[in-house]
Amino acid sequence: MLQTDELIVGNSAASKDLKKLIDVVAPSSTTVLILGETGVGKELVARSIHNSSNRTGELISVNCAAIPSELLESELFGHEKGAFTGADKNRKGRFEMADGGTLFLDEIGDMPLSLQSKLLRALEDRTIQRVGGGKDINVDFRLVCATHQNIPSKVDNGSFRADLYYRINVFPIQVPTLAERAVDIPQIVERILSQMGKYDDIIPPEISESGYSELGRYTWPGNVRELRNVIERAVVLFAGKSISGTQVKENLLRLKVPDREEEMNAIWDAADDLSGISLGGIGDPEDAPLPHPSHYRDWFSYFDTIDLRRHLRDIEVVLIEASLEKSDGMVSQAAAALKLRRTTLIEKMKKLMIEKPVAQSSALENID
Template identity: 65%
Template sequence: MAESTSVDEFIVGQSAATKELRRLVDILAPADSTVLIQGQTGSGKDVVARAIHALSGRKGPLISINCAAIPTELLESELFGHEKGAFTGAETDRKGRFELADEGTLFLDEIGDMNLSLQTKLLRAIENRTIQRVGGSKDIEVNFRLICATHQNLQAHVDEGKFRADLFFRINVFPVQVPSLAERSVDIPDLIDTICASISESQNSKPPLFDETALSELSRYNWPGNVRELRNVLERAIVLFPQKEITSKEVRENLLRLKVPDENEELEALWEETGNLNSIDLDGLISDKPPLPVPSSYQDWFSYFDTIDLRKHLQEVEIVLIEAALRKKEGQITGAAEALKLRRTTLIEKMKKLMIERPNAN
């Protein structure tokens, strides 16, 4: 008898956001409804898709395709297949990803990059559960479950005419939001254990040991590349520090900023560390919510990055806070201005300058 599959095998962590994601996957996986997974690049949307398929009970395979990675002129053939002679080089009939996903799941990653003409053909396939190969006229029935993913705002694309509204409503049956790694930083120790074990097994190598200062340093980092970036950092750690202890110093100097460690430097650092055995306070690490940023949070910025677009960054912070205040006050500008400690006229001027729309007041 085959072992049962658990969502915990795919989605690791104990943060509130991760627990909610696991609960949602458990609920929607057995259904055949279309799922739209949204989240930042590298946040693990493909992992969520694999979890949904594994728990779905569908007999066929999970067939994946990245719509952004394949040129537009080739994507149609990749999805729908082609008949012999359909175009130069089509020497035989070829099944596309839809047919390969029969009785299984088709995962369309980065669907926001699909052009409008192909969106039309995709909509027909979803509605009729039939496809036609490129160069063919025969309808081929396909039993598939569709999962789509994107890091883009598809609703904004619809408003701009870049994405079909009817297709958006078709694929947005079960929307799933994958949290960024910064939103689930409490999961980082669990993710490190899981990812290091996976990499070490595949490479037949021994993982390093991250001490408490290293875990704290990794939890403070903002992870613009999310879990994908964390995996890259851990691959570096396994190569540079096999079976060695890693402290916050190695994290800053050798992992987040790639620099091959010098053996003499390592020995000197080890000698210095033995003289400082103060315990590390991890209260900030064991938290269910990411800490609110304070000005001092930026003092280590140039330990990780070489530059910052200060004007753009501050403007983005302003937009986020103003929109949040307006939502909190149900669109009331006076209330939002008080929450932000601004004059009403100042807030109105900022809204015009930053092109922030006032939400409908209840």
């Protein structure tokens, strides 16, 4: 069985913290609640917990959101022959299949209220009853749940039982987003390509340093699942070729078939010498007002939500890159322009995977 380091790829601080939590809780029989956005790899965390445990049974997975509510009870608890139309024989449910092992309930936030009380009883008594049966069946299982939803808010609005929430929220594990462990992207990409090579006759592309920089700068709303899609796209478009940062941005993060003759690059090169272009009535850049914090006061008059963490991160990246460009790549001057300590700026550049631009003068580069 694959162990934690093989399932959870990466050596970032966030990944190391996640692995430590898994290693601590895995040997116990404690119920675990895995929290995190869609696509972060919650199922991999559940599998890692099971593989690192001492349980001899199997890991049995159920996606509560993927099974119609009228069928979910039978899927979980099993049924007796004749319990309903089509039940022509006795059938074990997932609880019984997980006897001696681990039951993983993915997207437990979507479990119907009618089943939540039965799940609570199974957790407390370690017994279940099949649909249409009256006999208690003892089951020895370890429960691991996962959700991307805000369960406390569902408790508040009455769509999730408070007693069940407190019963499953024994050992919560928050899985970091891909943006929070962007430094792990090269390792994750390598793993994705190796997995693809096992099943397909592919010629993997080679992603350049600037390409990885663009991948690290992206916010990844779909997390690792979205990254896998991007890498599959890269295999189709750039099989056996090197991928630049521009190609990552233009052809992978935004799906556009690459222009093999690089006509667009020629157009931009020709436009570099143009100056004095009108800003469409906005005026000179110096005349355009900078955004003020108070401008955000009316945000919720127009929008329902704002991803504050990602928004502030994007602003930080843009300002750091602009200051580095203005200072010709001299970190000390860029830090002064941002009113930061030089060491602080260097740490931010590492965290956000921002490359220092090549200085126009090697002498100036040596000074910095």
